[in-house]
Amino acid sequence: MKTTGSQENEGLLVRRIKNGTVIDHIDGGQALNVVKILGITGTTQEALSIATNVPSHDMVRKDIVKLTNRELSKEEVDRIALISPRATINIIRNFKVFEKKGVEIPTLIEGLVRCPNPGCISNTNEPITSKFEVLPKGLHCRYCDWVITRDNITGHII
Amino acid sequence: MSFESAMARLGGTSLSVGSVEACSMAKGETLADTVRVVSGYADAIVIRHPKEGAARLAAEFSTVPVINAGDGAGQHPSQTLLDLYTIRQSMPVEGIEVALVGDLRYGRTAHSLASALFLYNARLHTISPKGLELPATLAAQLKEKGMEITEHDSIDEVIGDVDVLYVTRIQRERFPDSASYFNVASSYRITPELLAGAKKRLIVLHPLPRIDEIDPRVDESPHAKYFQQSRNGVPVRMAMLMQVMK
Numbered sequence: 406m407k408t409t410g411s412q413e414n415e416g417l418l419v420r421r422i423k424n425g426t427v428i429d430h431i432d433g434g435q436a437l438n439v440v441k442i443l444g445i446t447g448t449t450q451e452a453l454s455i456a457t458n459v460p461s462h463d464m465v466r467k468d469i470v471k472l473t474n475r476e477l478s479k480e481e482v483d484r485i486a487l488i489s490p491r492a493t494i495n496i497i498r499n500f501k502v503f504e505k506k507g508v509e510i511p512t513l514i515e516g517l518v519r520c521p522n523p524g525c526i527s528n529t530n531e532p533i534t535s536k537f538e539v540l541p542k543g544l545h546c547r548y549c550d551w552v553i554t555r556d557n558i559t560g561h562i563i
Numbered sequence: 564m565s566f567e568s569a570m571a572r573l574g575g576t577s578l579s580v581g582s583v584e585a586c587s588m589a590k591g592e593t594l595a596d597t598v599r600v601v602s603g604y605a606d607a608i609v610i611r612h613p614k615e616g617a618a619r620l621a622a623e624f625s626t627v628p629v630i631n632a633g634d635g636a637g638q639h640p641s642q643t644l645l646d647l648y649t650i651r652q653s654m655p656v657e658g659i660e661v662a663l664v665g666d667l668r669y670g671r672t673a674h675s676l677a678s679a680l681f682l683y684n685a686r687l688h689t690i691s692p693k694g695l696e697l698p699a700t701l702a703a704q705l706k707e708k709g710m711e712i713t714e715h716d717s718i719d720e721v722i723g724d725v726d727v728l729y730v731t732r733i734q735r736e737r738f739p740d741s742a743s744y745f746n747v748a749s750s751y752r753i754t755p756e757l758l759a760g761a762k763k764r765l766i767v768l769h770p771l772p773r774i775d776e777i778d779p780r781v782d783e784s785p786h787a788k789y790f791q792q793s794r795n796g797v798p799v800r801m802a803m804l805m806q807v808m809k
Contacts (some may be wrong), residue, residue, distance in 0.1 A: 510792065522615060523639075523768060524615045524635045524636055525611075525615050525616050526594070526612075526614040526615060526616040526617045526619075526620045526634075527616060527620075529594075530593060530596050531593050531594055531620060531622060532593060532595050533595070533623070547616075547619065548615065548616025548618075548620060549615035549616040549634075549635075549637055549639065550615075550638075550700070550701075551700060552700045552703075552704070553595055559571070561754050
């Protein structure tokens with residue numbers, strides 16, 4: 406694939422995007438969960454490219470997600486930190502990196518994860534969204550005190 | 564009922580919405596709406612609800628103070644305050660050895676008490692039927708903070724060492740049939756014979772109602788403090804209501 410600019414062409418698995426977001430340095434195997442967190446389904450309009458288990462100097466293997474014509478907000482970006490804290494976000498405009506940023510682990514997550522406790526009030530028809538405090542070991546339900554450990558978070562994403 | 568008694572003794576009145584089945588929620592009204600309506604009628608809301616986190620939700624939607632009087636298998640903090648008060652009438656709470664007995668998984672009084680006892684450097688001993696142990700999340704949280712928690716198979720193992728025997732009801736519906744319930748329940752029964760090996764200052768507490776967990780012969784024992792504990796619910800809840808409404 407021939408591209409312009411200084412970027413090394415060889416090894417690119419997917420075409421560069423003109424406008425949108427490239428999420429790089431995702432922990433190997435987590436790309437599909439990143440896509441899930443971003444709410445991208447088969448019915449959304451964005452063109453999406455996913456590369457998984459790409460060799461990486463820093464990480465041994467990493468995943469990459471490229472999303473055309475959509476620039477992620479800070480809130481969306483920070484949600485990714487829950488499952489891939491080393492991810493980097495590149496906002497692309499006209500084939501160039503317009504902005505590069507890391508992800509910050511948020512202190513509170515709302516509406517992203519369902520509480521696994523069937524007796525929790527957040528699993529009823531009440532007009533609330535789930536609320537979890539982010540702790541070093543996982544997510545703590547603000548309603549019923551249930552804790553989802555870090556390695557179980559992806560299974561509870563709404 | 565003890566909250567109503569407490570309110571009456573303070574000179575106020577209470578409006579009871581009854582059980583979830585008996586109020587507007589049975590018609591499909593959300594708790595959030597019920598709370599918004601009721602907070603216009605009262606100066607404080609005392610809520611007991613079958614779902615965990617219900618009181619926290621109520622506090623989000625209420626314009627008046629909310630007291631959690633028990634949320635599902637979650638917490639029962641007002642019971643804990645009167646439990647601590649009852650213990651303190653017999654001994655200093657700091658550093659005591661407490662045995663929690665019975666259904667510790669669904670028993671919300673045990674959850675709140677265990678969390679509070681951590682603040683007093685108490686050591687916990689847990690004795691519960693298989694499957695009804697203290698929730699792993701709560702036990703892990705308390706152990707992580709440094710609380711010493713030891714699981715035992717029978718009350719006999721700890722009866723000579725503990726200062727407080729906190730007994731909770733084992734609910735029949737947690738078992739597949741009556742026979743297995745009676746089999747388990749009988750092995751957790753507190754009797755005068757069992758208490759013969761206890762420390763002199765040991766007190767027996769129970770949030771009540773009890774079914775078969777404590778032999779009625781124990782009622783006359785100097786160790787039995789559960790009716791005193793129940794009575795303490797009134798002044799403690801009077802203090803709570805005063806605190807939130809002043």
